[in-house]
Amino acid sequence: MKKNLYRILLFLLTPAVLIAQVEEVSPPDFIKTITFKSNTTQGQLPILKLGEPLVLEFDALNANEEDFYYVIEHYNFDWTPSVLAKAEYLRGLDNQRILTYENSFNTYQIYSHYKLQIPNIQTRALLKSGNYMISIYDDYDELMFSRKFMIYEDVVNVGVKVKRSRDVKVIAEKQSVDIVVATNSINFNNPLETIKTLIVQNNNLNTSINDLKPQYTLGNELIYRYDTESAFWGGNEYLYFENRDVRTSNIGVQFIDLKDIYHSYLYTNIVRKDRPYTYNPDINGNFQVTAADGINIDIEADYTMVHFSLLQQELKDKDIHVYGNFNAYAIEPLTKMEFNSESGKYETMMRLKQGFYNYKYVVVDKETGNLEEGAISGNFWQTENNYKVLVYYRDLGARFDRLIGYGEASSVNISN
Structure with a gap:
């Protein structure tokens, strides 16, 4: 198949290609409403605990009842391909057809609603924590879209606090994120090199801050308390509509x-x-x-x-x-x-x-191509934003980046 040939050729190409960071591919116009669902949320950036089910849903508006196939790949912290073989992070098979779909009922717009849940009879489990990409192909092996998701192990406690910016020049416009990583189950070897962090504002990977180094070590705690490096533009409350x-x-x-x-x-x-x-x-x-x-x-x-x-x-x-x-x-x-x-x-x-x-x-x-999020809506330190912090760990000699902790906070309780 074309997509299998493409992945084989990846290993034969130059190293410069192999280290390229993977990006999500947006769907064609006839595929809409791509959502990841859990018991509490819909549509957000999927960050799942190891062992929790992954549910992906989308609509195809071309009324053809097409067949779609899914492929799952594992990635390093920086979204370069990991060296793990598929059998090391996936039990069962991928590159399988999505079997569950229903046609719309009593709607002006005709569409088919597709639902993929993992584990299933073919893909029985995802075995490793870390970064993943799920790619959806059509029956002609053409890539329709891809989406990132993360799976974490609950190994460390991640404390997150949102503060006003410590830079007086932007104190009215920015919010800063402080982090404390604590554990009794892992002895961190050289945390400046083995620990990596990712801070995400409002589930938006485009504006995330990554790879901050711990500034202090206090017992079994790693402390991150930066002045400017962990600061985000506050933005403004989103506009909204309901129909x-x-x-x-x-x-x-x-x-x-x-x-x-x-x-x-x-x-x-x-x-x-x-x-x-x-x-x-x-x-x-x-x-x-x-x-x-x-x-x-x-x-x-x-x-x-x-x-x-x-x-x-x-x-x-x-x-x-x-x-x-x-x-x-x-x-x-x-x-x-x-x-x-x-x-x-x-x-x-x-x-x-x-x-x-x-x-x-x-x-x-x-x-x-530079993006200015606050050019129309403005930036305000009072804005209520959601922050997610992910902590990755690659021990000395390890072959992939484990996602060992996840924390979350809201700026509704922002302090100086």
């Missing part, structure tokens, strides 16, 4: 229209950068599929064309995108807004499944 009932206006929806499918026109948003901070509870960029009517939301929630608009003067050298976890924070043509000179607004529309969505507007430099 769980497609036949009437909901939260954030100004009016609706029925064409081939329902169209939801959101209220026009404004630039918040220079306005005072206002607390407005959100779900930190995430989304939740919901529908007012229907028993099985997976196949009875409909798709609507959501129209976004932003009152903003035209930017000649920059693009504006709609940003959120609905597409894993990807910057792609589907999220790009176009300036309407007649209305004086940036506008775009996206086909999204019914639900509750967080989003924000971000600016991307056309020449450099």
